[in-house]
Amino acid sequence: MRILTWNINGVRTLPQYHPWNTFKTQEFEGILNHLDADIICFQEMKSSRQQLPKAVGIPPSFHSFFSFPQRKSGYSGVAVYAKAASAFPLKAEEGITGLLQPTPPLSASERVSRPDAYPTERPGCEDLDHRALDAEGRALVVDFGLFVLINVYCPNDGTDADERIQYKSDFHALLEARVRGLLEEKREVILLGDLNACAAVIDHAEGKLIVARAQEQGIQDDEGFWLGGARQWLKDLIADESGILVDVVRRFHPDRKGMYTCWNTKISARESNYGTRIDYILVSPGLLPWIKTGDIQPELKGSDHCPVFIELHDFIVDEHGREVHLRDVLGAGTTQEPPRIAAKFWDEYKQRLLSTFFVAKPAPIPSAAIVAPAATPEAPQPPTPSPTLSPVPKRKVETEQPIASSSQPPAKKTKVEKNKQNEKLGGAAAPKKNGTGQTSLASFFAKPSTTKTKGKARETTEVIVLDDDDDADYRLALKLSQESAPPSSSPPKDRNAEAKAWGRLLAPPAPPRCTVHNEPAKAMTVTKTGPNKGKSFFICSRPVGPGYDAGKGNRRRHEVDDQWRCDYFKWASDARKEEMARTAHSSSKELGWVDETT
Incomplete structure (x- = not known):
């Protein structure tokens, strides 16, 4: 049996990547089957209940559970899929406080824990805002009998806002209180998901640099790495002596370096495995005999995270001295219904929309139907809207440029444009329709007009505006690129040399070279909204790595490792001007247009 966790960074963007794009939209179950796990936990669904497609909400072979943010749509969100044939969920709850309840509320027999085991009743959690901490769709608690699984997406550690730092600290306290309450009930626990914190120095690509920087300030050993509250909390949670959970994947690979699960895709950090390990599967010590192996799956793309999994023995x-089989303790193959908060019991999935009873069936087409001539095809009718169980978000197209669509054949559009042009030029007009709107039969047999219309050729003049600060070489390059013949009346001495010179002059500019490595730079485009959006620029083509030059403001000079990316940057427009100026000057010399004696 396999249990898998993955921060997918958006359930709607995942199918855009290989191999997930090989599955049809209606076949989300194919994605789940490809992951080859019995219990699948997703974080960052970035959806809402209203926007969730039915194929994602209730795949046929899985019991599914979801938690979405109450106020902010397209943010956070977690999901648990349990394969009905191998893992049956006995109880399930949304959130970790026990305060998020369906209608009607869960009964005592439906709840996972006793009332005193929830964080609201735990010491040290009295002053926390329990409802606010459970309102962002960050946790699901599912009881599988052998263990209670908590799928969690902890708050991010990438902000300095005081209120979010406090929110994250309070969420950790609430989560730990929930785990301790379950352990006091003598339950085994699996805590998994995106914890958004590193458990050890080895789990961070720049861990050693962080430690060295702290040691320069007098902090001993590796204590500087734990100055952040989230790292210290996770370290204490899995400590060998005092911890309550076990980092089971690291237990199987204690010395493996580079076992990262998250990368910054904006700087292409995954290419060089410059990342962090912030996705974990933590288990209570009593489950260790069941754990067969555990690992990460960095080869699976589609998100800035990769999946993490553990496998359980079939029996122990x-x-x-008795054999205990996993299928027996997990209720595999049972036919009873899952917990009441399962998605299959949502009203939008179990009820048929009233509109489906009023959809008109298509009328039968007579066999002797007459097909209209191709000269006057009727406009294609829009497809009959089929009822959906959940609304699909509308795309805003008012500000977008028109794009050719397969639903509108280009040939027909061209014909209409030609007819309009013929009317302006005095050509034959299109056949007129009679009063009833139907084209007359005689119009199809009219002789084509033989009138010829002579149109005046329009001459266009290209205007190039030069800045006053453009140098002479750049002006010369622009001038030469528009002239049909060289200014000199004397024939060139070497035709091959002339051809090469012109080829270099008119060829696209070569990419500039970075200043540190003297290697061709890599072209990039600004995608962030702002005044520079769409502009191209060049950066060092080497990958990022520990100690790469992130700029003087972000990297101290003695920490820079030159084997990785340097801080070279140049706008493509500036690089093009410089290259054209150099090319124009050298080509002019070869063609004999520059007097080197002057």
Whole structure:
């Protein structure tokens, strides 16, 4: 049996990547089957209940559970899929406080824990805003009998806002209180998901640099790495002696370096494995005999994270020498209904929309139907809207430029444009329709007009505006690129040399070279909204890595490692001007247009 966790960074963007784009939209179950796990936990669904497609909400072979933010749509959100044939969920709750309740509320027998085991009743959590901490769709608690699984998406550690730092600290306290309450109930626990914190120096690509920087300030050993509250909390949670959970994946690979699960895609950090390990599967010590192996799957793309999984033994031998089979303790293959908060019980999935009873069926087409001539095709009718169980977000197209669509054949559009042009030029007009709107039969047999219309050729003049600060070489390059013949009346001495010179002059400019490595730079485009959006620029083509030059403001000079990307940057427009100026000057010399004696 396999249990898998993955921050997918958006359930609607995942199918855009290979191999997920090989599955049809209606076949989300194919994506789940490809992951080859019995319990699948997703974080950052970035959806809402109203926007969730039915194929994603209730795949046929899985029981599914979701938690979405109450106020902010397209943000956070977690999901648990349990394969009905191998893992049956006995109970399930949204959130970790026990305060998020369906209608009607869960009964005592439907709840996962006793009332005193929830964080609201735990010491140290009295002053926390429990409802606010459970309102962002960050956790699901599912009871599988053998263990209670908590799928969690902890708040990000990438902000300095005081209120979010406090929110994250309070969420950690609430989460730990929930785990401790379950352990006091003698339950085994699996805590998994995106914890947004590193558990060890080895889990961070720049861990050693962080430690060295702290040691320069007098902080001993690796204590500087734990100055952040989130890292210290996670370290204490899995400590060998005092911890309550076990980092089971690291237990199987204690010394493996580069076992990262998250990368910054904006700087292409995944190419050089410059990342962090912030996705975990933590288990209570009593489950260790069941754990067979665990690892990460960095080869699976589609998100800035990669999946993490553990596998369980099919059976173990208990302290009495008896075989205990996993299928028996997980209720595999049972036919009873899942917990009431399962998505299959949502009203939008179990009820048929009233509009479906009024959809007109298509009328039968007579066999002797007459097909209209191709000269006057009727406009294609829009497809009959089919009822949907959940609304699909509308795309805003008012400000977008028109794009050719397969639903509008280009040939027809061209014909209409030609007819309009013929009317302006005095050509034959299109056949007129009669009063009833139907084209007359005689119009199809009219002789084509033989009138010829002579149109005046329009001459266009290209205007180039030069800045006053453009140098002479750049002006010369622009001038030469528009002239049909060289200014000199004397024939060139070497035709091959002339051809090469012109080829270099008119060829697209070569990319500039970075200043540190003297290697061709890589072209990039600004995608962030702002005044520079769409502009191209060049940066060093080397990948990022520990100590790469992120700029003087972000990297101290003695920490820079030149084997990685340097801080070279140049706008493409500036690079083009410089290259054209150099090319124009050298080509002019070869063609004999520049007097080197003057």
